[in-house]
Amino acid sequence: MRKTALTAAAAALLTAGLQAPAWAAAPDAPTDVTIAWADSSTVKVTWVDTDLANSLYWQQPGGAEVKLVDIVSTAANEYLFPVTVFPKNLDKAKLIVKSSTADGLSDPAPSPEFDTFIPAAPVLQDANLTANLSTALKWTQAATADATPNDPLDGPAHEGIEVTAVRPDGNTESVGTYDAGTTSATVAPQPRPTTLTLSSTSPWGKAKGAKTVKLGTLTSGMTVPASALYSNRLAIKSWLFIHSTGNIVERASGIPVELQARAKSTDAWKTWGRYSGNTTAAFDTGIASLGNRQYRLWVPARKVVSSNIIFLTPAASTGVKSSKTLVKIVSGGFSPTVTRPGARWTFSLKVLPAVTVRGTWQYWNWNTNTWYSDGQLQITKGSYYYRSDPDSELGTIRLRVVVPTVVVNGLTVNANTSPGYNQTVR
Secondary structure, X not given: OOOOOHHHHHHHHHOOOOOOOOOOOOOOOOEEEEEEEEEOOEEEXXXXXXXXXXXXXXEOOOOOEEEEEEXXXXXXXXXXXXXXXXXXXXXXXXXXXXXXXXXXXXXXXXXXXXXXXXXXXOEEEEEEEOOOOOEEEEEEOOOOOOXXXXXXXXXXXXXXXXXXXXXXXXXXXXXXXXXXXXOEEEEOOOOOOEEEEEEEEEOOEEEEEEEEEEEOEEEEEEEOOOEEEOOOEEOOEEEEEEEEEOOEEOOOOOEEEEEEXXXXXXXXXXXXXXXXXXXXXXXXXXXXOOOOEEEEEEEOOEEEEOOOEEEEEOOEEOOOEEEEEEOEEEEEEEEOOEEOOOEOOEEEEEEEOOOOEEEEEEEEEOOOOEEEEEEEEEEEOOEEEEEOOOEOOOEEEEEEEXXXXXEEOOEEEEOEEOOOEEEEEO
16 A cells, blocks of 8 residues: 655655656556455455555456455555355456556456355255254255365365254254264254254355255143943044144144053053054044053154155153953843742853952842842853752842952953842742
């Protein structure tokens, strides 16, 4: 920049008021024009001249020059340009420095050629949830054609890969940055639902990948009847809700679910039924009632891949629901129910589970309208049969059988009482 010497000042006084001759020479062009990154978003240009004013230009492909700034002679021989000054994705560009005096502009002094390419967007290849609900990502990235290889503004230190997350509230946040050339990363667990996007980054800008990862939520519920008879189907109903964005419920079907059960809280869960669930209506997840158990619906981790989305939901389960199983009275009663004096009759009973156990007789007291216990009967493999002697006692008797609590295959089956059965002799 111009810092006027005394001799130059004297010459100026001697020639003051005189018109410059037509042969006055233009200033010498600057030398040693350099470019470098001042930081991740600013290009620094430096040059050497004889303390003159300067004008800076950028040269478009094809040679046209666009003025960027004029610089006074008292300023330093450098200038900082924000990257927003330059068009993106130019294969070749230059900065031009010209010295300026009253006599005109110098010849252009160009910087080294450089490009303003944004690296190719990463292409998501796969995504999976880890055990701690982090997200493992894999991607590829095409090489960017470079017409100015190894130019002063090239360098992996200023390029990389960024993973951003769109939060449930709609805000976007960076959740990971990785060096150029990286092709995999694991992102820490995120609030859900969240959408992850990969982008290439450079000082010139970002290129967002087309394929995203949606980290959704899956909630489940179920209703379990409080009790059921042994071997009868326990009519369990289940439902699912899946969210991938905000409060929107995804419509989905064919979702694998498992009905799990255990005898008591200290036991491990065991899968007893596998079903296909959906998010549009409650669906049946019933199972045979084989003893007192606790139940839950288990939904394994889910991964759905489409052309532009990998949708991941972690494993989920309902709360614990309990149900009791009662001994099933399959059949029973007198035959015939009405007979004449001196005839024989039979009494039979069949129960499930088909265990061998002692039941209790109960008789109806017609005077007090109450049941009272009177002796036991041997039920063998779930059956009892009795044939009477000739019966001449007139009147009606009413009885029932109490089958006690039993344990079958480690599961408790609760006691149950048969209906009352009548037998009349008249």
